[in-house]
Amino acid sequence: MNRAILRCIPLVIFLATACRGADRPTASPNAEVGGTMIIVQPAEPNSLFPPKVSDSQGLSVVNAIFDRLAEIGPELETNGDAGFTPRLAQSWTWSADSLSIAFALNPKARWHDGAAVRAEDVRYTFAVYTSDTVASDIKSAIPNIDSVSVRDSLTAVVWFKRRLPSQFFEATYNMYILPSHLLAAIPMGALATAPFGRNPIGTGRFRFARWEPNARLEIVADTANARGRAKLDRVLWTFVADPAAATTKLFAGDADFYEAIRPENKEQMRTATQLRLHTVRPLEYGYLQYNLHRRGKPLRHGPPHPVLGDAAVRRALAMAVDRARLARSVFDATGDAALANAPRVLIPDTIAVVPIAYDLAHARALLDSAGWRVNPADSVRVRNGVRLSFEMMAPSSSVPRTTYLALLQDQFKSIGVEAKTLSLDGPSMGTRVMSGDFDAFMNVWGMSPGRLGMPQTWGATGDLNLGGYQSTAFDVRLDSALSAFGTSEARRLWTGAFQQLIDDEPGLVLYEQRKAVAMHVRIQNTPMRPDAWYAGLADWTIDPAQRIPRDRIGLGAPR
Amino acid sequence: MTSEVTLSRQRTLNAPATLLPMLLIVALAGIAIAAPVLAPYAPNTPLDIVASKSLPPSRIHWFGTDNISRDVFSRVLFGARVSLSVAAASVALSLAVGTSVGAVAAFAGGVWDAVLMRTIDVLLSIPRVLLLLAISAIAAPLPLVALIALIGLTGWFDVARLVRGEVQSLLTRDFILAARASGVRDSRLLRKHIVPHLLPTLAVSATLGIASTIALEAGLSYLGLGVQNPTASWGSIIQLGKGLIDTQWWLTLFPGLAALTAVLACNALGDALRDHYAP
């Protein structure tokens, strides 16, 4: 349940959109605006205070209410500012040495309470995101920003420590601009719990309307927005934890959008003519994270793990798993075996990267030659009195991951490895993981465009390098890939970095998912971006010919 | 006295209201013990993770299969072992603790009695389900032994109260007074006179307690706080079907019916015993 750790997000800042046409001044023809869309979602956000929001359900709302300085293009290009479109900033200027960028804010931009947006807001936002007291997950994703200064009331200058291809991305993708006139008076330590997080005021084309905890959250079009009102009147998130109840709601017509249709619902989808199935490929990959060091303290730096510290064991485990078959069992047609430590869309050269093949004979031979001999008494391998046995955890809230546990346990058994499984609630799993008290656990990383979170998850000093993987070879390759300015050079360097991970096997990469999204046919959506399906939400419309009663409610106050 | 007990046992056995649930309980226990022989498949081994997962009930898989292709019928049979033994063991613990505390309170009397009984009043005022949830917040997932201990240690309050009442009234009875007057030691008194008289009360309490504990364990496991998968208990099978009731109803229906049968049998037996001993 604790998405903070499970889908860890510093790297993952899911984002707002590539709203093409976002800059059109206003009003589309009246027929195009109006309508209510109801999204059914398994969990509610913890907060809507952007620096403390790191789960995708919270970000989909934050993204509608708040703006970033500029928006990444649909190609998710992270080199320089190519493809980025203006958002809260209407233009930007690079300094001659490329170590600072001056953002000129849109002079017409207003907060939802009517106040004008000022450069001070940008400076304040950076201060909040990097404050130790606020402890934002995003802090570690913006290490290259040195400071933000105010040149004049409408110009904010972002200063960088060094020149990198991803500078512009770092300055714009990670931070939603906050209203300093409302927040500056609140001590940093109190921000996370301030009422603002439950009643946010932003600059987005939607504004916040209401949030009934554990039940629903509503946003409505901001009719006074400088970039034009959102085309829908309202978007309502309804929180239903039980997947069966969620699909029931969808099929009964009480909801228009559901992100997690299960393969078993295929038949119902076929007969539900009011629904259409869309496929989204999120930037996520699921894998089994190993602890390469002995459990407990010192965290991630202790002596090698008695079993999993052995690279031969990790490679043998990878060979023992028929990833394609497991993916088919768990996801049917909606999941694939992952190629490397990223979904395929984020691997520049998918042909050059070679995964470890499923080969039981080879796996057994590898373990034999590494000195792990099968003990005939219990069919579990032993070396120097150490049994080839470890414990795997998964959060009980995730059906795919707990299913994977049971399946992996069975596969490992076939090469004489004993894997005990433990499914427990997300937060207590998170506690164990953060204190190094684990052997292995099922994890999903959601990645940010451009693989910019890789140093955090697999680099030697990464604070999300949960298994304590230390490889100078990988770090060198990763750093050169990240600093490469030429595209073809970067492509080659990234292949090297991914291959190094595959060879060292600090985690057993398992799957990437194609999410099946069910949507009502009357909704006309913009393309759903892989890093954030909700990116273009303000430009989604309802087909005027197919409106249903809830589309005619309008923007008036409730009775 | 011995004759009295034998007599009542005979009467009990002859009554159909007792016999039927008794047979049912014996049958369930038999199934639990013989699960390895009766079960057509291994309870924890997937059969074919692509072709045999999530199958509805059929002639091959009577209760269908779960999402990693395990046979639900086999799991329900093996689940009987876990569910019934958890219930039996934790109720035994409750009875042991409750009887001791109740007897001590009644014997000691005075301040001890007051303190113990007030404590029990307070503990009884904390709703058991909330208490178990709170402990789960800290310690989940619990190993089986800890689960048994936890359920057992939160279930003895009623028993203690009941036993104290019984013992107090026994202590005023003539034969006890006589025994005490003739210098019989307390421990012997307890063993020879008090405990045999408590047996009917404890028997009723045990059967009803097992019934409610089976339901409680199923509930906790359904919430994911009790028996952990892949170990099969009736509740943990239902837990695997949580949120899938629209498509995989068999994961909820069959283990639920099994639990219902067991609870029903115990309740019926408890009722019959109570009617018998205290008509």
Added chain:
Amino acid sequence: MFVAATFAFVLLHFAPGDAYSSIGGGMTDEIRATLRAQRGYDLPLARQYVRWLLALASGDWGWSTSQQRWVSDVIAEAIPRTLVLMSLALCASLALGMGIGAWQGARAERHVAARDTADRAVSVVTLFVYSMPQFWLALALMFCGVRWFGLPSGGAVDDLHDRLSAADRLVDRLRHLLLPWLSLTLAGAALFTRFQRSAMRDAIREPFVRAARAKGSRERDIRFQAWRTALSPVITIAGLFFPALLGGAVFVEIVYAWPGIGSAVLKGVDYRDYDLVAAVVVIGSAMTAAGSFLADLTRELVDPRNRLEHS
């Protein structure tokens, strides 16, 4: 109350970590320490305890990490919903249970229990319902109600509730209430029927019934008198079983996503939200105490003999 609070405190502070050790992301140990200090988690246990009790008394229940707002706000919102559900179910199950139980019990006078098929049939049904695990009964009702009657499967109101007309709002509320209410009512009714039946059977055999009959009182009056006598033990049971009813309500709320304290506490458990869980345990105990007090009061009101004894 006080002891329950202490108990909750002791319990929750045996925890092997605290809410802040499970916050993920790039959080450093220093930041965690800061956050702990804010909530006083770094103080010695005794001082934390005093601090907690004082705070509790002054209405400061702490901060809910699972809902990111004050525990008192969470509770204030959840309690009324739980009370609505429970009180409606309690009234209905008492009425139902007493009605059926009294009818069954009164038959004992004229029929030999073993041969009375109507009585036995009803007894079997009540035993059956009584034996269903509460969450499973709720699941079964949900499955049927949603599939065959198109009832909503969860929540307290429709998403567009406040856009409905006043009449539709009432209908909407009732539609959402029906299944959880029924789940709780059936279980409660089965329980009360069983006790009312045996209490009524005892009462009908009491000497005063025979005396009244000998005096030639009307059968209806006799039954009524017997029923009044039987009422007292049933009310006692209602008080005693309050914790069990509350436990049942917790499961029903979770199954139907009814936004009361049951749903709140489960979420709290998953998030290791100790402040919230502790608060709910204390509140639950308070509700139990209030329940048994209410039962005592009602019993004295209905049974004149009790009043005499006490005065």
